[in-house]
Each structure stands twice: as C-alpha cells, then as structure tokens.
Amino acid sequence: MAGRAYMGIPRDKIPWRPYINPDECIGCGACMETCPNGVYVMNEEAGKVEVDAPDNCVVVCDKCAGFCPQEAISFPDKEETKRLIGRLLKEAPRP
Amino acid sequence: MKTNKKAILFCTCSGACPSMTKIDFWALAERVRLEFEGKIEFMALHPRLCEPDGERFMSNILKEGIVYITPACKENKQQKLLRDGFEKASIPMDADHWLPISMALEDTDAVFQKIKAAVEGVIGERQTGKE
Numbered sequence: 001m002a003g004r005a006y007m008g009i010p011r012d013k014i015p016w017r018p019y020i021n022p023d024e025c026i027g028c029g030a031c032m033e034t035c036p037n038g039v040y041v042m043n044e045e046a047g048k049v050e051v052d053a054p055d056n057c058v059v060v061c062d063k064c065a066g067f068c069p070q071e072a073i074s075f076p077d078k079e080e081t082k083r084l085i086g087r088l089l090k091e092a093p094r095p
Numbered sequence: 096m097k098t099n100k101k102a103i104l105f106c107t108c109s110g111a112c113p114s115m116t117k118i119d120f121w122a123l124a125e126r127v128r129l130e131f132e133g134k135i136e137f138m139a140l141h142p143r144l145c146e147p148d149g150e151r152f153m154s155n156i157l158k159e160g161i162v163y164i165t166p167a168c169k170e171n172k173q174q175k176l177l178r179d180g181f182e183k184a185s186i187p188m189d190a191d192h193w194l195p196i197s198m199a200l201e202d203t204d205a206v207f208q209k210i211k212a213a214v215e216g217v218i219g220e221r222q223t224g225k226e
Contacts, residue, residue, distance in 0.1 A: 004111065004113065004116075005111065006109065006111040007110075011111070033171070033172075033175065034172065034175050034176065035172075036108070036112070036114060036169055036172040036176075036199060037112060037113050037114055038113075038114075056113045058108055058109050058111065058112055058143075059109060059111065060146075061109070061143070061145070061146070063145050063146075063175075063176055
C-alpha cells in the first residue's frame with residue numbers, strides 16, 4: 001500500500017515487521033487469527049505461515065507474537081524503533 | 096448485572112491501520128459526541144488499547160454497571176486483542192458488559208451507523224427487559 005504513513009512518516013522508512021522462524025512455525029494460524037491487518041498468509045503446501053504484507057503491520061505492534069505457541073515470531077527491537085521514530089519526527093519538515 | 100448505561104471506547108489502531116484508512120476519527124468522535132450527548136456515560140479514543148498503556152487505561156476507567164461499546168478491529172480480533180485490558184479491569188467480556196463493533200474496511204458514516212444501532216440496541220434491549 002504505497003503512500004501510507006505513520007504519524008506523517010512514510011511507512012517504508014520504518015523497518016517494523018514480523019519475522020517467522022520457519023523451523024519453529026507449526027502452521028496453527030494463531031498469528032493470522034490475531035492480526036487484523038492481513039500481514040500473514042498460510043502457505044498450504046508448506047503447512048506454515050508466511051509474512052505476506054509486512055508494511056501492513058502496525059508500527060510497534062507485536063501482539064501476534066504473544067499468541068504464537070511456538071514463539072516463532074520475532075520483531076525488530078521495539079525501543080530502537082521508537083528512537084528511530086523520534087529521530088524521523090525531528091527530521092520531518094514542519095507544515 | 097444488566098444496565099442501561101453505556102460508554103464508547105474507540106481503538107483507532109495507531110490511526111495508521113491499513114483497514115481503517117477511510118475513517119476520519121475526529122469527525123466520527125465529534126459526531127458521536129453530538130448525537131449521543133446524554134445517552135452515554137462517556138466516549139474515549141485510544142490509539143492502541145491492545146498495548147500495555149491501553150490496557151492500563153482500561154484498567155483505570157472500566158467499571159461494573161456499564162456496557163462498553165468498542166469500535167475497533169474485527170470483533171473476533173477484539174476478543175483476543177482486548178482480552179488483557181478487560182481482564183486487568185476485572186470486567187468480563189460478555190454481552191452484559193461488552194459490545195464490539197468492527198471498523199475494519201468501513202468508512203466514517205458506516206461506523207457511525209453501527210455505533211448508533213449499538214447504542215439504541217442497548218437502550219431498547221434493556222428497556223424491553225425491564226417491562
């Protein structure tokens with residue numbers, strides 16, 4: 001979804017997205033049931049979930065990871081991401 | 096305990112959720128305020144009720160004796176994402192306390208109509224129950 005922004009920051013400047021460890025994922029779909037934004041898709045052939053739309057992930061939301069019974073989902077460091085957002089907000093041109 | 100009291104608690108999903116791009120949250124909030132003055136206990140918007148600060152917010156303001164109408168993501172997602180907030184407030188997520196509304200892929204007016212139906216539904220149902 002090109003052109004989307006988070007607090008005025010282009011979404012593609014914020015590298016926040018989930019990563020799934022395919023060795024751990026058992027394809028239960030708990031992450032898909034939790035995420036309201038269609039970030040995940042089931043790879044039926046592999047029997048595992050994959051990240052399909054990483055930029056649909058709401059910035060600094062990692063709620064899905066808590067519902068994964070395998071702890072297979074990881075995210076970038078939340079505090080570092082918050083610091084990055086702070087820097088980007090300072091750099092953003094004022095209207 | 097059944098009650099006629101209602102409150103509306105929006106979760107705007109950061110204001111940047113891809114499924115809520117057609118909603119003007121401030122216009123919606125103002126319309127709800129104007130339309131339901133005197134009919135609801137309060138209305139509040141929070142950008143992320145499913146995060147720890149949102150859950151603390153819920154634990155501070157939710158109390159027994161009010162039905163909480165929650166316009167947010169899809170109802171079945173709310174069941175999971177708002178669970179901890181309700182739990183911390185010691186309010187059960189049952190029909191006597193909670194009425195979820197999905198704002199996913201809706202526009203401002205559609206969400207308003209859903210809220211209106213929910214508010215009037217709670218009033219109507221409770222009054223019918225009393226008679």
